[in-house]
Amino acid sequence: MPGFFVWRMMRARIDGKMIKAVAAAAIVLAMACPVSRAGQQAPTGRGLAxxxxxxxxxxxxxxxxxxxxxxxxxxxxxxxxxxxxxxxxxxxxxxxxxxxxxxxxxxxxxxxxxxxxxxxxxxxxxxxxxxxxxxxxxxxxxxxxxxxxxxxxxxxxxxxxxxxxxxxxxxxxxxxxxxxxxxxxxxxxxxxxxxxxxxxxxxxxxxxxxxxxxxxxxxxxxDPGRFDEYILMMNPDSEKTAEIKIDYMNTGGHKNTRAITVPPLSRYTVHVDESEPNMDLSAFISSANGVPIIAERAMYFNFAGCRGGHDSPGVTAPSSEWHLAEGSTAWGFDTYVLIQNPGGAQNSVTVRFMRSDGKNVDYKCNLKPYSRFTLNCSDVPGVENADFSVKVMAASPVVAERSMYFNNHDGKSGGHNSPGVISPARNWYLAEGYTGKGFDTFVLIENPNAVDASVRVDYLLPGGKATSAIEEVAPNSRKTIHVDELEGLGATDVSVAVESSVPVVVERSMYFDYSGIKEGTCSIAATAPSTLWYLAEGYTRAGCDTYILLENPGQESAGATVEFLLPDGAVKKIGVSVPARSRQTIKVNEVEGMGAAEFSTRVTCRVPLVVERSMYFDYGSKHGGHNAMGVSAPALEWYFAEGCTR
Missing domain, CATH: 3.40.630.40 (Zn-dependent exopeptidases)
Structure with a gap:
């Protein structure tokens, strides 16, 4: 979580090109500025503007x-x-x-x-x-x-x-x-x-x-009302410092490069606005000395009355095909598809919208080299008032994400973001989910195939209880499951395991009233459990609650070690047990010694689990929440299509 937020974002259209615009109101919070292990603040200055x-x-x-x-x-x-x-x-x-x-x-x-x-x-x-x-x-x-x-x-x-x-x-x-x-x-x-x-x-x-x-x-x-972007990096190596290069790519096809170091067993925060002010941008992060890291991107905003934040892990490689299960221009939603072209040549891209009624709509565009492109889905004829999934197809590999903003959606306003996945799969897992008072949980299933998908959805509850349902998803369409409305799932923590007759894509969105904080989150599902998980972001100082969610979809009880890596290189460890076919929740604020910390998280276990993190924040008039699926391995390269410092 950043040490201070400067907020506000609006979207505007100039000559057919989507940009994000910003306007007033700054809040400086009584929190320490993000620091590296060496105690150095993230670089400041705008000399390259x-x-x-x-x-x-x-x-x-x-x-x-x-x-x-x-x-x-x-x-x-x-x-x-x-x-x-x-x-x-x-x-x-x-x-x-x-x-x-x-x-x-x-x-x-x-x-x-x-x-x-x-x-x-x-x-x-x-x-x-x-x-x-x-x-x-x-x-x-x-x-x-x-x-x-x-x-x-x-x-x-x-x-x-x-x-x-x-x-x-x-x-x-x-x-x-x-x-x-x-x-x-x-x-x-x-x-x-x-x-x-x-x-x-x-x-x-x-x-x-x-x-x-x-x-x-x-x-x-x-103008202090700008959109704030942060890149969070975790170095899980116990001995080696990671020498990191960050390439920022803007809408005009121009690239700026920054270099930083992340010491062993630590986490590092970069406030992107400080060096790349007032622009839409994508990012490519690479390790120059071969030390793999974990990277996430967090963004905080006030968009046309939609206040909040979202956070997503990066993806480790571009691809010629991407899938996004969630998307809507109905019900008060604005949906944007963000596409990064990290290559040195112009790139032809087709964005296919698969509406919930089975109708498909294609949008074609060309991306400049080393650039990022924003598509306001409401501007696409045939998608002005629809629920849909998205398939991105490019002549050369790209990176695709989706951001959604909503105002007065059942009394809630805010936004969420998710990276795409490069291919459908038959199995998907989601650790987070809650249907208690003030929370609505939805499972979104995209079927990009020419045949029906028969999908079994297992809902795993605390203590090992589980219930299942079969869902039919029509060809080239998307289906929404409102979990709160299912029998026996009206007020509970819940994880999800999906098995489909044909490959599909699965996401989960949640809309909540968390102690008066009214916003929403969304996350892509994981295709498999793992014995190792990483989460780069985490914060428990005043006004912020962080939860680690663990799902055990297997038939054997799992013991897990949860390590919290702090900026000064210290590591706090706890143990947790997750019964078979169940889900477990850790509120990090309540862990001894973690009541006021910024941290990254590593989870290790013998029996494979699925791990996510949810965070809720309330600072003055700015409040919201975001969620991220863990990643199962560090990498030498990370890509982020979305980014804004306006």
Missing amino acids: LMCIDPGHGGDDSGAAYNDVKEKDVNLNIALRAKPLIEAMGYQVLMTRSTDKTVSLQERCDIANNAGALIFVSIHNNAYLTTSEGTETYCYYDSEEGRRLATFVHQEVVKRIKLEDRGVKEAGFYVLKNTDMTSALVEGAFLTNPAEAKLLKDPKFRQKIAEGIAAGINDYLL
């Missing part, structure tokens, strides 16, 4: 020319004044031109896009009537994020130059439409107005415009 400043016109294109003022000249002068101001704030600045030269509109877009800039601001001054006056700033049509940037810049400029406030407007200007990043275009004053033209001749006035632009960009980037 690249701003592209575009002085409009230039060279053969003078722009407006009135009252002895050429627009191209004042635009360039304002930009040159803004550049050192923005750099002094800790950002890099890229200029589309630094001299009086001709630069086409497409060249300006290419400069920003090819460099992977986070922000694009085009500087202009206006022309119309001699009586026209004031300042106006533009964003592209329906761009919530662009409007936010334009609003910040506009407010800061107007505050300084004190001309008529003409407001923030939408327009289809070429440079707003064809840049990949958040963009705005500011019109400082009217050259056709003699009084304002006189002001534009004054260096002090131009300096004020430059200061307003710089301050507006900084306000936008430092």
Whole structure:
């Protein structure tokens, strides 16, 4: 769990490209910042954030020319004044031109896009009537994020130059439409107005415009209501330090690399926002010295009133095929499919939606090299109001995840996330499940086959009790089981074991009221029990409860050793017994010595088990929960398709 949260996320659409937008409200919690075993905080600073400043016109294109003022000249002068101001704030600045030269509109877009800039601001001054006056700033049509940037810049400029406030407007200007990043275009004053033209001749006035632009960009980037992303890494090796490389890939196809070390028997937290601010991104994590690790990603948000968090383990390899059992654009849900292209070539991808009524809908897209793509499922014709499963098919290997957000779903709001699985299977296992007061548990089954699936679902209860049911799932469709409604399963802890006549895909979603915390979680099932499980995340400090869930689907009672690995390298061990055909719950907060800790978990046992972790958090006005299936082995590589620091 991160040491502090900065929240808020909204989704917006710009020119057919999905982005995540953010807005206000920060909460700094009274908790220690995440530290490594050596006691060093995760790296901070935003020095690699690249701003592209575009002085409009230039060279053969003078722009407006009135009252002895050429627009191209004042635009360039304002930009040159803004550049050192923005750099002094800790950002890099890229200029589309630094001299009086001709630069086409497409060249300006290419400069920003090819460099992977986070922000694009085009500087202009206006022309119309001699009586026209004031300042106006533009964003592209329906761009919530662009409007936010334009609003910040506009407010800061107007505050300084004190001309008529003409407001923030939408327009289809070429440079707003064809840049990949958040963009705005500011019109400082009217050259056709003699009084304002006189002001534009004054260096002090131009300096004020430059200061307003710089301050507006900084306000936008430092708006405390951003989406927070954390990567949690566990090194289970008792002797060797893991030398880790993290490659971040954004929507524009640009890659940034970071290097860290994770000491033996410890856990390490990276706050991604600190080094990769204000972007949608995927991540590829690799061990440079051959020491395998465990990696998870946690995200915390406020999305259009949906407050909460989600957490998922990474996947260890890309694939040309992915399956996601859960998905809905009905019942107040927004579903997003996130696709990472970790390869160096463009990639053709088909996303197939298998609706619960048996109808299939295909969506096709092309991904840039080293990029990530976000698909808002509500934008796909035929999937606007449906329950569905998803199959992702790519020409070259990719990584796929799904994020879902919901508002007022039976009084609950929040979001959850799950990675895809590369292939269906006949057996699936879920350790977590609860149908007591305030909890609803659903099992989701995707049948991607051309024939019916006959599915046996075993529900394993504490103490060794079990009940079974047979479910029929139609070809190329998905089925939802509301476990709470099944006879004898109305108020209990429950694990699930699934056996199907043909390969299927299984997930579990839960919606809950946990002591007033109302949100939801979702997790992919495991295809087999194991004698070894790892969970990178864990937190028991004030406002956070962590549970370890153990399922024993076998016929023999299982003893397990549960080890909690702390940031300083200390290890806390406990033993637990899980009867045959049953499920066991450990509330880590109640384990002696674990009442206020951040940790990773390792579970070892002689009889194979299935292990998950659930966490619930309540910090001020931000509260929710998330869940993750354990992973059965460390790996040298981990991939995450989802990620946002906006």
